[in-house]
Amino acid sequence: MRTRNIPWAMLRGTVVLLYLFILVPIVITVSVSFNAVNQSKFPPLGFSLRWWADAMSARWLQPLAFSIELGLVAAVLSMLLGMPLAFALVRHRFPGRDALTTLALGPLALPALVTGIGLLQFIHAAGLGFLFGFPTLLIGHVLICLPFSVRTTAISLRAMPPNLELAALSLGATPSTVLREITLPLVKSGVFAGGVFAFIHSFTDYSISLFLSRPGTQPITITILSFLEYGFAPTLAAVAALTLVVPLVLIAIVQRVFRIGDFLYAENARG
Amino acid sequence: MADAAVSLRGVRKLFGSAAAVDGIDLDAQQGEFLTLLGPSGCGKTTTLNMIAGFLHPDAGSIHLAGRKVDDLPPFRRDIGLVFQDYALFPHMTVAENVAFGLRMRRVDKAEIAKRVAAALDLVKLTGLDDRRPLAMSGGQRQRVALARALVINPKVLLLDEPLSNLDLKLRETMRLEITEVQRRTGVTTILVTHDQGEALVMSDRIAVMNRGRIEQVADARTIYERPATRFVAQFIGNMNLLDVVAVGPGGGTTCAVRFGAQTLTVAAPQKLEAEQHVLLAFRPERSTLLARPKDDAALELAGTVRQHVYLGTRTEVHVKLTNGASCVVELANDRGGTPPAIGSAVTVRIDAADCTAYPTESCG
């Protein structure tokens, strides 16, 4: 239907350049890690896997494992907090609902870096110093994950026609049965997706961790950031490339777990 | 007398300060097919939701089979409900959808299988047990929804605009099929619709609703031929309205009215004041066209033909009357007959028996 006119061809050319702009730094980082020399040369001089061997040492794998662990716990906790919140915001009208909506999205709207300092000072001032380390970091990560959990749950709740729940009630299902047999099965893929987003957000974050992490409880992004000050060896490129693997694998798993029908359902309900 | 299957007494529902349902009384007898008909916003869906238990009336009470249900949640009311969008559970098969209500009632497995099969049989979906609702056509989904609502042997079957998502041909088939299923099961049914054709075809009785009130409850023929109010007269079918003057106070049964020099006695279901302007209503298909007046007891209106609208079986002739008003006459398209040419002078003639007078102010 579209006429292949000149402006469209120009647009396509521009978009190709933009994709290059988007992808080049990532491609460079990955290829630099294969340098044979101890320099971050691009294109790489020679080929070697020695920087990858370096990257596989405990010094890097330990924070990487910690980031994964932190992301998982934060994602699960944020879903546990976010689901009931989303449910109340979508399905109920109550005083303070608008304020609570704003609050739920707050950690995304205000700079995480500043939330980090606030949390640091608050915990210090409240005499909760024993929480420093993993607990504080976890609280921070749950905070920044919460908007994702609430939002994705709310979206899948809204995508579901409310009549389904009314139909189940009319057929004799009690509200708790409706929740178990109708609502949860229908929102579970959205909830799962929300969990994945939350994990990736936590895994790639550095802002909230900047002030909240301590030696021993350092996510991989902070470790990389602190090593950048000492120099930019290709090892760091290998580590950086390694961190790309985690979200990619996760996305691949999600593609397998999700049934296409779960997505189609939402399309059909609208059309 | 046995208790009505559904009984509403003084039921009111406010949304904010506006009354969506403004004190209605309504009874549906056992096995009856009752339709709530009205324009959108007239309160019919709100009424349905109160019977189903999704909304709580602000005043009045609702009885199902003689039992007060005001404090019963929807899942204890034993109702079958068919939604406009069918609301089939997309993560369950057809059989699982139909079995859902039985499972909630802890019916044993063998019995469930038997009743599900019978219900699918009833709606002509035998053998489609394992299909997913999303893989079905609109008409099939409609049947699944009907089977799911009926299989639990509800005290009352509630149908909420069940046919409005179907295309015209299918809608006409489903009207008859639903009516047939209802006759066979004998389940008391309340249909909510804005489609008068649907109401006329399917119902034993129709309750016409307007602005939260019931204007008239009667069988289809009475509703069409003896509308109790001007609203019902105008809402159902086409109606000509003519400004006339009531001769004397009257109403309740009949009243004399004057149009120009002619005076005639017509039906008047509502009270009319003497020497007040009132509206005279008559159906286009009950009026005829004459070349010249006969000057007898019928109402005769002089005018000029303005437009023909060909409708296949009939032709509408739009006539501009000499007093400036206009009216429509509907003529059957008999073999050989042609309506008078546009521009020709004609006389529109209506028997006094086919006229009804209403107060000018629409009541309610």
Next chain:
Amino acid sequence: MITTSRLRPLLLVALPAAFLFIFFVLPNAFLLAASFLKSDAQMLTDERTLENYGFLFGRPLYRAALLRTFVIGGLVGALVVVLAYPMAFFLARTTSRWKGPLIALALAPLLASVVVRTYGWWVLLNREGALNDLLRALGLTTGPLVMLPSVGAIVVGLTHSLLPFGVLTILSALNGINPNLERAALSLGASRTRTFLNVTLPLSAGGVAGGFLLAFALAISAYATPTILGGPATETMATLIYKFMVSLMDWSIGSALGTILILSSMALIAIGTMLGARRATV
């Protein structure tokens, strides 16, 4: 629609609301309060003061850093919108069967940490980096061009990391336009260019404003990019916060900087709402 008790929403929100209140509202309120307290010997005192703000706005060094931060934010916001628009427009209108994967590819950088993505720019732009090698090989320069540290590099790096947000915002605005409006304009005799300028662009203006403000807000609070691609001469608010909080242990000044960032973000959100950018909702 379902009649339920008033208690139910309360039960659902109690725990998450308490969590947000204790660990988000209170800390931010505390930060605001701390920004008005005097710091003495690296400890917060009870003494109330406006000195912290006076210090930041009074010294040319810090005033310049504040100004620099907002200039960077504005430039990044503008660049993000300018680059994201053609991309979003292409993705909204393409009939290619690769549409889905292309959208995924445009957003894929979000899977990588900003730290990792910015590192790529360092490799490209540094003294011994790929771009200098390329320029030398082409004979365009003799000595290395010094591109780092610089504000320009920070702007490029931030534009790169925030581009997916711009694409997302503008794409959703474009997808919200009824396609019949463009068909109507074309049928009324408007050329494709006129249709774009008079129909599509004004209707997507909310998305453009939203994308600009989002990129602006994220840019002014970014720490990693100015740290990696910048230096002592290109301090921004975020790097100053780190300096005051960690190196100098002056929490009052750090809090004042944080408060300025929070208030700026809130102001940007408010401007966005006024300009008709869609209000954030769950």
